[in-house]
Amino acid sequence: MSQPFTLPALPFDENALAPTISAQTVGLHHGKHHAAYFNMLNTLSEGTEFADMALEDVVTGSFGNAEMQKIFNNAGQAWNHILYWNQMQPGGADAPSGELASKINDAFGGLDSFKEQFTAAAVGVFGSGWCWLVEENGGLTIMGTPNAENPLAHGKHALLGIDVWEHAYYLDYQNLRADYVKAVLDNLINWDFVADRLSLR
């Protein structure tokens, strides 16, 4: 069986995000959950129009079609977690600067206010899903999505995405989703990576 979609290696050691996210959580999240989405995507897409597509095109091409829901779910989660890992920096950068900082000020009234609004939105995602910082019409917005959905599927551009499925935080924070989101925003985000995505549209 061909395996066209390949799980990228973690860009850091499994223990690199501790204590904010434990090595156990990172190991399971990447090695089991993220890997499983790729495995399932390869199984589901084999012999279909999606087999040779770029992952982004599978996400946008399968979204909104009930018959393709399983492919979308797995492609979406495969894509979502690549951004999730890549935006993380052990001992993350202090704060946004330059254009990103000014856009955050314009949209949210400053970094602290952004973190509060983002955390509230993340807590407001019912059940499993994601919370995103999105660049839209030259400004920034916060977007919550259910399950595997993401801004890409909705024709929008994600700068940052926090996984709020329980597998992302339950071992470390139990039911305290807000504490997990706030800790990631405070301690792990590579704001230079986020800023670089401003020009990636």
Ligand SMILES: [Fe+2]
């Ligand atoms: Fe996840």
